[in-house]
Amino acid sequence: MPSDSKFLLSSQPRARWMRLDTAQLLKRFFFCERSLLLSEAAWIPAIAPLTIKIELAKFIWQNAETANALRDRVFELRFPSRILAEEGADHTLIELFAEAKNSPSVPAFLLSIGRVLLPALRDAYREYLERSDTIADGPTHRFLSQALRDKNDQIKAFEEWIESALPQNDESSQGALAWTKAVSDQLAHIGGVGVAPASASTLNKLPGSKTYSIPDRPARDARFWPCRFYWPDIVDSAYPYGEGMQLQLRSAISHLNEVWAIEAGGIMLSAFAGVLPWEWIRNAARWTYDESRHCCMGYERLMAWGLHPSEIPLGSYIYDSASGEDPIYRLGMLYFFETKNIRHKLARTKLFHEYGDLMSEHDMDFDWADESMHAGFGKRWLKELLVARGEDPAAYERIREHCGTLIRENISTATTQEITDIKRLATSLLAKAAAS
Numbered sequence: 237m238p239s240d241s242k243f244l245l246s247s248q249p250r251a252r253w254m255r256l257d258t259a260q261l262l263k264r265f266f267f268c269e270r271s272l273l274l275s276e277a278a279w280i281p282a283i284a285p286l287t288i289k290i291e292l293a294k295f296i297w298q299n300a301e302t303a304n305a306l307r308d309r310v311f312e313l314r315f316p317s318r319i320l321a322e323e324g325a326d327h328t329l330i331e332l333f334a335e336a337k338n339s340p341s342v343p344a345f346l347l348s349i350g351r352v353l354l355p356a357l358r359d360a361y362r363e364y365l366e367r368s369d370t371i372a373d374g375p376t377h378r379f380l381s382q383a384l385r386d387k388n389d390q391i392k393a394f395e396e397w398i399e400s401a402l403p404q405n406d407e408s409s410q411g412a413l414a415w416t417k418a419v420s421d422q423l424a425h426i427g428g429v430g431v432a433p434a435s436a437s438t439l440n441k442l443p444g445s446k447t448y449s450i451p452d453r454p455a456r457d458a459r460f461w462p463c464r465f466y467w468p469d470i471v472d473s474a475y476p477y478g479e480g481m482q483l484q485l486r487s488a489i490s491h492l493n494e495v496w497a498i499e500a501g502g503i504m505l506s507a508f509a510g511v512l513p514w515e516w517i518r519n520a521a522r523w524t525y526d527e528s529r530h531c532c533m534g535y536e537r538l539m540a541w542g543l544h545p546s547e548i549p550l551g552s553y554i555y556d557s558a559s560g561e562d563p564i565y566r567l568g569m570l571y572f573f574e575t576k577n578i579r580h581k582l583a584r585t586k587l588f589h590e591y592g593d594l595m596s597e598h599d600m601d602f603d604w605a606d607e608s609m610h611a612g613f614g615k616r617w618l619k620e621l622l623v624a625r626g627e628d629p630a631a632y633e634r635i636r637e638h639c640g641t642l643i644r645e646n647i648s649t650a651t652t653q654e655i656t657d658i659k660r661l662a663t664s665l666l667a668k669a670a671a672s
């Protein structure tokens with residue numbers, strides 16, 4: 237096209253966003269992902285179905301990996317690091333994403349994330365990928381394409397959960413729908429996520445918002461046999477952990493009952509996100525996801541042996557032991573159990589190999605590697621948290637010891653009835669396993 241300029245000019249959509257415009261958008265996505273995953277982590281204990289707890293832990297990890305790639309990319313683009321630490325013009329948007337944590341109920345939480353926040357991020361990523369430059373910004377395209385696929389999978393899963401969560405309670409459904417509409421209206425009011433410059437607006441208080449607090453009791457999947465203490469050896473030191481079939485069963489039940497560790501991971505991730513650096517959130521997300529895989533390993537093995545959830549004990553005593561305490565003891569509980577149990581894992585892996593039980597051997601072997609990493613996480617972050625609080629980092633061992641005390645105190649509250657019931661259940665499970 238003829239031009240009256242004395243320079244070489246062309247109309248190129250590639251040049252739409254300059255380096256710092258690009259960094260600005262990626263920073264917005266980083267904060268949205270961060271905020272979203274914090275709310276998701278905080279809600280794990282309140283959601284009953286085991287499959288949701290397990291999947292949600294995976295999504296938290298996916299979102300943390302996306303956020304981390306976004307953050308790294310913003311640094312690569314030489315964005316001033318001082319500004320990366322601030323939400324800046326996107327403050328209102330991030331505040332709205334953070335509001336999901338104050339959802340008034342489980343259906344409200346699922347609906348507002350599944351129908352509003354996740355689709356808004358998905359659309360923004362799609363638009364970004366369509367409009368940004370695949371040459372200059374190629375590295376973003378690789379990870380953001382993966383993030384877009386993750387978002388599509390996550391939305392699909394949330395839709396299924398919403399369908400199962402909504403019809404059960406009419407009043408709660410109405411409240412959840414009203415909450416979701418309020419979140420959606422606010423998002424539209426502040427201009428959505430998108431790829432446009434942030435609009436200057438303030439967030440109106442969302443009607444129905446309920447300030448989040450850590451649940452005292454964890455919600456449990458009603459398909460399982462509900463209890464506090466999930467095997468007799470917990471409440472009776474004379475009861476053997478066992479060998480052979482008893483060990484196979486005990487180990488799978490332990491794995492399934494790592495549901496407490498998913499919950500502890502979610503709580504601590506969210507509780508310390510404001511005082512510890514980004515690396516904490518990333519480690520805690522991976523930690524929470526790993527625990528969900530261990531829980532899933534147990535579930536899959538028990539199902540493969542032909543057992544029914546209604547005859548499998550799903551307990552709560554480890555979660556209960558740290559309830560009402562400083563959330564540092566959630567982190568402490570993970571560290572306590574991980575350092576206490578890790579020495580048994582290789583020996584048990586070997587035994588499972590001798591039994592020809594490839595599945596238990598395989599699961600325990602992978603679990604051992606994860607737990608070795610977690611023991612390192614536990615020590616590092618307990619110390620860093622103490623430092624952040626102006627306390628002596630060497631006191632991390634005292635946190636661990638106090639967790640042992642909390643556990644013993646909780647076990648001492650086991651009733652005769654609870655002990656009789658769990659023994660009866662264990663006996664019938666072992667008999668069923670032996671007869672199969």
Ligand SMILES: [Fe+2]
Binds near residue numbers: 530603
């Ligand atoms: Fe674990």
Ligand SMILES: [Fe+2]
Binds near residue numbers: 497526527606610
């Ligand atoms: Fe672990």
